[in-house]
Amino acid sequence: MAAVALAGLSACADPGAQAAGTTSQPTVAGKIFNLTPQQDRIQAPKDDAAAALVPADIKARGKLTVVTTGGSAPLTFFATDNKTLIGNEVDLAYAIGQTLGLTVEVSPVAWADWPLGVESGKYDAVLSNVTVTEARKEKFDFASYRNDLLGFYAKSDSTIGEIKEPKDVAGKRIIVGSGTNQEAILVKWDQQNKAAGLPAVQFQYYDDDSASSLAIQSGRADLTFGPNASAAYKAARDGKTKQVGTLNGGWPLTAQIAFTTKKGNGLAAAAQAALNKLIASGAYGRILDRWGLTSEAVPHSELNPQGLPKS
Numbered sequence: 001m002a003a004v005a006l007a008g009l010s011a012c013a014d015p016g017a018q019a020a021g022t023t024s025q026p027t028v029a030g031k032i033f034n035l036t037p038q039q040d041r042i043q044a045p046k047d048d049a050a051a052a053l054v055p056a057d058i059k060a061r062g063k064l065t066v067v068t069t070g071g072s073a074p075l076t077f078f079a080t081d082n083k084t085l086i087g088n089e090v091d092l093a094y095a096i097g098q099t100l101g102l103t104v105e106v107s108p109v110a111w112a113d114w115p116l117g118v119e120s121g122k123y124d125a126v127l128s129n130v131t132v133t134e135a136r137k138e139k140f141d142f143a144s145y146r147n148d149l150l151g152f153y154a155k156s157d158s159t160i161g162e163i164k165e166p167k168d169v170a171g172k173r174i175i176v177g178s179g180t181n182q183e184a185i186l187v188k189w190d191q192q193n194k195a196a197g198l199p200a201v202q203f204q205y206y207d208d209d210s211a212s213s214l215a216i217q218s219g220r221a222d223l224t225f226g227p228n229a230s231a232a233y234k235a236a237r238d239g240k241t242k243q244v245g246t247l248n249g250g251w252p253l254t255a256q257i258a259f260t261t262k263k264g265n266g267l268a269a270a271a272q273a274a275l276n277k278l279i280a281s282g283a284y285g286r287i288l289d290r291w292g293l294t295s296e297a298v299p300h301s302e303l304n305p306q307g308l309p310k311s
């Protein structure tokens with residue numbers, strides 16, 4: 001998954017709990033998100049059983065170094081000061097660290113830089129919408145924490161029912177990114193529909209999000225189909241669209257997003273234990289809800305789950 005490079009930016013330490021008197025960033029409608037540098041992060045107590053699994057060198061250091069990439073809300077992006085990293089991946093990094101009894105340092109890197117950085121031990125882990133693949137499992141260990149979802153979104157007052165299978169998109173005007181995995185899936189669904197005598201999908205392509213949004217709101221398009229995380233955040237923020245269906249990004253296989261670390265160093269097992277503790281306590285669910293990502297929640301973290309096959 002490509003991400004916007006953030007190279008050259010300094011590491012961001014945890015700014016801590018929300019300061020007294022600080023208010024959340026207002027929105028036009030819908031859910032209110034705190035976009036200020038003073039984050040009201042979900043706090044998590046240390047779990048001794050999970051902390052006991054932390055590799056000795058990291059335990060001695062007392063600090064977990066995590067990198068992330070992006071610039072895409074609500075996963076990882078900058079607060080209103082344009083320098084403090086916030087978002088779902090950042091919140092999870094701090095919660096995992098707290099559960100393991102470690103301080104956390106989160107730094108932004110370019111997408112192309114994290115593999116070598118993690119493999120060489122320069123960074124302990126990456127939390128950045130990394131999908132588990134069989135090719136990556138040759139060099140990295142994983143602790144899953146989100147489903148890799150694509151989402152169908154319609155105008156908030158649309159009468160379109162739930163999108164679950166190919167016949168549900170027959171005849172629909174759907175906005176999709178050219179050359180993307182979601183386009184390839186939609187093409188396959190459309191081929192199945194036409195073979196069954198159903199109306200064809202009317203594909204629409206736009207150069208920017210503003211044009212896409214205008215097409216949905218004006219009624220020129222029925223649906224958008226793309227990465228769920230950003231669409232879910234946008235829908236929660238402005239209330240102008242609604243989710244009408246999700247599809248795993250690895251369709252027809254299952255793809256998972258995971259905490260990624262160097263293969264064989266033992267950290268993934270500690271992260272898995274921490275994540276399962278966070279899931280059991282409800283902290284994990286509150287973090288995802290905080291960023292509008294409840295639909296991407298997993299019931300438990302898996303260590304090195306089945307990854308997408310090598311292409």
